[in-house]
Amino acid sequence: MSGPARYVPRRRARCGAALTLVFAGVLVTGAAAGSWSAAGRHGVPPVPAAGEVLGAGTDDAGRHGGDRWGAVYSAEEYQGFQRALDGAYVGVGLSLRSRGDGRIEVADVQRGSPAGRSEIAAGDELLSVDGAGAAGRPVTEVVSRLRGDYAGTARAGTPVRLALRHGGRTLRLTLRRERLSAQSVVADRFRAGRTAGTKIKVGAFTRGTGVRVRQAVRETAPGEGVLLDLRGNSGGLVTEAVGTASAFLDGGLVATYDVHGRERVLRAAPGGDTGRPLVVLVDGGTMSAGELLAGALQDRGRAVLVGSRTFGKGSVQMPRDLPGGAVAEQTVGRYRTPSGRPVDGRGITPDLEVEGDAEPRARAVLGGLGGGS
Template sequence: MSGRDLFCQPRRIRRGAALTLVFASVLVAGAATGSFDTPGRKTDPPPARTAQAGHQEDVADAAAEAVADGKSPVEAAERAVSRSGDRWGAVYSQGEYEEFEEALDGQYTGVGLWARRERDGRIEVTRVQSGSPAQAAGIREGDRLRSVDGHHVDGRPVTEVVSLLRGDATGADAGTTVDLGLQRGTRAWSETLRRARLSTDSVSVRQLPGGATVIKVAAFTKGSGDRVRTAVAAPSSDAGIVLDLRGNSGGLVTEAVTAASAFLDGGLVATYDVNGDQRALHADPGGDTTRPLVALVDGGTMSAAELLTGGLQDRGRAVVVGSRTFGKGSVQMPSRLPGGSVAELTVGHYRTPSGRTVDDRGITPDLEVEEGALERAETVLSGLGDPP
């Protein structure tokens, strides 16, 4: 897999641009009241057949029929998901889902690129992982990715670009090569990179010259919430904290809630519904509620990162600076299908503590800034130019 805007993403999500808000194994771990069905877990059937349950049954039936007929259960399930109109629905083969879960553990095979699709269809590099093949080749943030192994990527869903970069069609492993067509300004060139087994550097911390601490969270993989808490608890100046969630395409909800606990003394982070059942996510007590905090966001801030942003904003804990976030506030749950594949289907939506919905709307910053957002964040932290 190739970087974190591109990573852990359902291969076939309808808009091809965002990371699933993953509750797989999240609520089972105790992040909220209640539990969800997970692959292999048996529970009593619900008293009534909800629309979501109906879609799940339809997908399972399609896969079962395909297995019986000697056809591809994955393709049959994909067609059923498409008919359901679930734009965030996705179907994985057993191997793909294992890779998905592995990615949430912070491991992936790729070249170390974070990328996203711009509104005009261009695929742009948003981050290069330190120590990765991409960094060794001199690829930089802002470079345009034009092709992968001869396949032009303009206009393709990001998830398809992921598949090409990882070599899914050929079962490519670490050590295999991939040819990239790149552009920087007027210069166009090609690079041949060798895929490697990489660990995601999902949380990084640095100090600005003025004393503020910047905590950059690229994604909410396992352990990232605790790393945020550790960074907040570390001795530092009183200049404040910039929580940089730009380009964060989401991840595990438990980790986002743990990160919220670094800044809150308990209380509500978000509510959500699953098949009509209302539930809540709460922060742990004991977080730092005094240091000035700015949350930086942009159009690449998605899913679990939006959940965290909305919670901090509604609780009055952070000033949100940047541009409107992506707007993915739906909840997906996985279910095992006949043949071993896994379907991830939408089962509900979440809201911020004040009751705002995020899906299709995103989070509007307190201070909207397109350029120089980090500099404006420093100004806000210093008490100069606070937003009205």
């Protein structure tokens, strides 16, 4: 069941990082740092590139007619969106999130990236980017500085100076941005006591995510369970979220949404694996299409959700072309889970709420469901 209404901050418009959900043939949601939330035009909206995901921005809805998620993007920004739809981006391979006290920390480091070849580790506090302090700033702004939009250096090969709190000391280093391929799906087999299975980490719903998840499920040994990790998932193409749901459902409702008051329906494809034990990990960084997927699996009784309440981004935006190639997004509706629960401003409350690292508890729950060998 949904928890109490929650204030959802809004990302800054025209700020070099996106945090949006769009509908126009496909629904998309985005959040990226040094990568970029992606979008295309003429019915292909923004998607979050996987790397450098962000948390919450500032709420300046009053400056945009009360539309918390509305925004305007330049033609150059939309070109970056196009690339990110395919999971490609220019950045250093950092995923970021905001702590409750305003500090910015590293949520994840992409393997093989400039950050991945450095000493930076998940949990490090990001102190500054090119000399600008990170604490107290919207994550969107920090993301934009990582990418280089503020300085006009959002190109492969350009340097970015970082200062971080790392293991009790201050780490200062300079990385050079690269064109990276986001790893939207990473599958690893695990064993913990008598519990064995496959952990499938989905960082964002870029093109092909649904197919990769279905393949990972098929490759899981008979009798073993799946731990679907949606923590920090900033969203993406909702068609891919529905494709991922189809890996675990045999058809049926995934979500409903409205556009200008007219209800539409999203349905899973038939033939998914409905018998394998499934536990889904969620947290406050699970957003939009990630929440849609988690809510569907919870409502349909297909999975046990473990972790903390999700972000609460369930609105639908529609893009509109502006002169000069710019694109504006305006909120036109909201989506709901199969049982009719609204997500926007509420989020999804997990079945088992866990403070801190929820993965050990999730594995224990999976074992209790029969996930083992």
